Amino acid sequence: MIKLADVAKSYGDVHALGPVDLDLPRGGITALVGPNGAGKSTMLTIIGRLLGADAGTVHVAGMDVTTAKSRQLAKTLAILRQENHFVARLTVRQLVSLGRFPHSQGRLTTECVAAVDRALEFLDLTALQARYLDELSGGQRQRAYVAMVLAQDTEYALLDEPLNNLDMQHAVAMMAQLRRAADELDKTVVLVIHDINFAAAYADRIVAMTNGRIRYVGSPREVMTPDVLSDVFDTPVEVIDHPTHPLAVYYRLS
Amino acid sequence: MTTTNSQPMVQSPAASDLSRGPAIPGPVPAHPPATVGRYWLRLTIVLLVAVLAAVLIVTYDNPAEPGSRGFWTIVNNRLTSVATITIVGICHGVATVAFHSVTNNRILTPSILGFDALYRAVQTALVFFLGAGAVAATNTVGHVVAQSLLMIAFATALYGWLFSGKRASLHVLLLVGVVLGMGFGSLATFMQRLLTPSEFDILTARLFATMSQSDSTYLPIGFAAVVGVGFVLWRRRHVLDVVSMGREVATGLGVRYQREVMLVLVMVAVLISVSTSLTGPMTFFGFLVAMLTYQLVGTSSHQWTLPMVAALSVATLLSAYFVLRHVFYAQGLISVIIELVGGLAFLVYLLRKGLR
Structure with missing residues (x-):
């Protein structure tokens, strides 16, 4: 499980997060939602030990992320950031193979190759595997990054806006695939997501944040109420009951 | 259906089947990545050029009688030059590629x-x-x-x-x-x-x-x-x-x-x-050979780029040395000309690709 205790972070004078306490059980999909600047990405990055917290402790699967061995942690926890800038020129397959680094230190075993194949297939990238990343569209590249996280084959996967750059079709497919990863591969997925309706449709838990604080934690049905959403997003929101999941409507309310 | 997406997946019959996820038809890549076979061919050619240039530097136009003491003295001197150039070439090429990687530019x-x-x-x-x-x-x-x-x-x-x-x-x-x-x-x-x-x-x-x-x-x-x-x-x-x-x-x-x-x-x-x-010092030589290496290898995976950049920089320096010293008798100009070519390549790269 993921356990945050009194975690706080400031950038200079700007208070970004906390102090927050949060317990996320193993398994399932947790969606972090909230307006811009609510501290969602900051919290995710701190859990993924890419950013040091000013105060508090973070434990993932019993390991303190600031003191645990980085290599050990990389076998337990994978994180995908929102922006990925690098000049390295790699094919999709090479990128996804890098996800195996914590297990193989670069010398791919047959097990690694199988894991890479699985990840490629899982995100329907098999046909694109020989292409270079700079020859792909933004959405295809986004899927390649997610495939790399899956190839890392960790119990926990943290994804910062995995739906970035994806069109309607691919956004739905991506969420369906993450759902499958949680259900079939027994992963614990935590993601930052902007479209509250995607969170409602696919997540098991929604964590709503504003101004660096956690305001609500609950199942989609518990969080998806007009009062809660209007409060969190500071915008009038109506909730319609769709047969499969509640649906937030906020585009034009008269 | 949106047309902003440049991928041709709308035409794909499989793409409409959401339960299958996005089935990408995957057209043949415009630039197929350099296969391993082609990599070895290129590396061999570069190495051959290097060896050829080294042999030419050592043997070309030796004024002394073949087999005489003066002959071997000259060969020895030239071998020292070849060794120096080899070391310098490898230094610049490998240092630049490694530096590019850790600084991510x-x-x-x-x-x-x-x-x-x-x-x-x-x-x-x-x-x-x-x-x-x-x-x-x-x-x-x-x-x-x-x-x-x-x-x-x-x-x-x-x-x-x-x-x-x-x-x-x-x-x-x-x-x-x-x-x-x-x-x-x-x-x-x-x-x-x-x-x-x-x-x-x-x-x-x-x-x-x-x-x-x-x-x-x-x-x-x-x-x-x-x-x-x-x-x-x-x-x-x-x-x-x-x-x-x-x-x-x-x-x-x-x-x-x-x-x-x-x-x-x-x-x-x-x-x-x-x-x-x-x-x-040689300011732009490393940049020049690193750029050529990335072009020749295609991928930036170091198990391919490191041997290639070492071979390529040695071949480039040896050839330049041979041509300028033994053909044009202008050995003082070697670094000047390499800097000129490298500097121009640097400017062209900056203007075409911008600071990325």
């Missing part, structure tokens, strides 16, 4: 950032503060090693600081590098002005060895350094692949990023000080 090179100007400044400062007598009296292997260590410590502290912490913009780094390079250069020139003529003479002999007249006593040290550094970098080629993905991805994959970057910067400082001590 393809514009800056150790030379552009003033590594070799720093070397000159350190050398001059030693003569300046300790006096030529002390330097000449201790002109031993241990002394050279001590000097190199000083240079490495300096470079690592300075550039490690520059590249650690929050990533500065490439514009700032380029500017800082150029200014530092000029600053070190001016500092060295200033101290040289204040030296006595004899001290200056000793210093010049040390600083500006040319490819044809380099001091062969440094060759074994240079050779050992290149082999050592090459071994370390080759062992860490997979780590370099991960480090070249940037701090966040590398940390996420369990690599101790800061430590690896520092290690590579030390290696780069070793290579550049070896090469500068052998033949003096």
Whole structure:
């Protein structure tokens, strides 16, 4: 499980997060939602030990992320950031193979190759595997990054806006695939997501944040109420009951 | 249906089947990645060019009678040149590729950032503060090693600081590098002005060895350094692949990023000080061969780029040396012409691709 205790972070004078306490059980999909600047990405990055917290402790699967061995942690926890800038020129397959680094230190075993194949297939990238990343569209590249996280084959996967750059079709497919990863591969997925309706449709838990604080934690049905959403997003929101999941409507309310 | 997406997946019958996820038809790639077979072919050709140039340099137009003592003396001299060029070429090429990877850019090179100007400044400062007598009296292997260590410590502290912490913009780094390079250069020139003529003479002999007249006593040290550094970098080629993905991805994959970057910067400082001590500074050569290597190899995976860049820089330098010295009798122009070509390539790259 993921356990945050009194975690706080400031950038200079700007208070970004906390102090927050949060317990996320193993398994399932947790969606972090909230307006811009609510501290969602900051919290995710701190859990993924890419950013040091000013105060508090973070434990993932019993390991303190600031003191645990980085290599050990990389076998337990994978994180995908929102922006990925690098000049390295790699094919999709090479990128996804890098996800195996914590297990193989670069010398791919047959097990690694199988894991890479699985990840490629899982995100329907098999046909694109020989292409270079700079020859792909933004959405295809986004899927390649997610495939790399899956190839890392960790119990926990943290994804910062995995739906970035994806069109309607691919956004739905991506969420369906993450759902499958949680259900079939027994992963614990935590993601930052902007479209509250995607969170409602696919997540098991929604964590709503504003101004660096956690305001609500609950199942989609518990969080998806007009009062809660209007409060969190500071915008009038109506909730319609769709047969499969509640649906937030906020585009034009008269 | 939206038409903003440039992928042709709308036409795909499978794409409408949401339960299957996005089935990408996957047209044949416009630029198929260089296959392994083609890589070996290219590497072989480059190596052949290098060997051919080396053989030509050694044998071409030897004025002495074949088999006579003078003949072998000349061959020996030329072999020293070939060895020097080989070491210098490998130093520049490998240092640049490794540097590109840890700094996550393809514009800056150790030379552009003033590594070799720093070397000159350190050398001059030693003569300046300790006096030529002390330097000449201790002109031993241990002394050279001590000097190199000083240079490495300096470079690592300075550039490690520059590249650690929050990533500065490439514009700032380029500017800082150029200014530092000029600053070190001016500092060295200033101290040289204040030296006595004899001290200056000793210093010049040390600083500006040319490819044809380099001091062969440094060759074994240079050779050992290149082999050592090459071994370390080759062992860490997979780590370099991960480090070249940037701090966040590398940390996420369990690599101790800061430590690896520092290690590579030390290696780069070793290579550049070896090469500068052998033949003096070459600003754009590393950039030139690194760019050619990326073009030839296609991928930036280090198990392919490192051997290629080493072979390519040796082949380039040897060919240039042969053509200019033995065909055009213009050996003093070698570095000038390489700098001209490299500098032009650098400008073209900047103008076409921008600071990326």
